[in-house]
Amino acid sequence: MEEITEWLRPEFQGKESDLVSLREVAQEVGISPNTVYSWQRRHANFPKIVKLVRGQATTKYISRREFAAYKEARRDAPAQPRRSNAPRRPAEVIAQEKLHRLKNQDMKLAAQEKDLAEQLADILRQRHAINKEMQDTKQSLKAALERIQAALGDEEP
Secondary structure, eight states: OOOEEEESSGGGTTOGGGEEEHHHHHHHHTSOHHHHHHHHHHOTTSOOOOEEEESSSEEEEEEHHHHHHHHHHHHHSOOOOTTOOOOOOOHHHHHHHHHHHHHHHHHHHHHHHHHHHHHHHHHHHHHHHHHHHHHHHHHHHHHHHHHHHHHHHHHOO
16 A cells, blocks of 8 residues: 655655654653553644554644653653643544544545546456457357368268
8 A cells, every 4th residue: 555645744855854753752752652552632732733644544743842852841841640630632622633634544445436437447448348359259259160160071982
């Protein structure tokens, strides 16, 4: 499957060395990738996704500097109990982001559907041409067989 890169923050194009994937962030910090994904969903000050690379899986990239600032702010922040009243992203923002992702996914699927429909139409045209050629070849063979049988019938005493 071909990889597709989508820049959500075009100002970072050409600055790929400043980007880090969420999986790499987890490795650097020594936590599971699921924890990083949880931070991304729950913390309004978590760095925004810079680019997505879609292939067999989707890889999300953020700014290394923004993550360092986020990590520093978390280190300096007082420890909060689980289920705290820490600010969360508003439900409307989450819903808008989800709608945006779904629209993008729908557009990509529609493009894939169009490509596949064109490929299918091409395959059907090829099959039709092959079937026509097979029928013509069968007719030719039948005519040749009839000529041979007729020639053999003429030779008998």
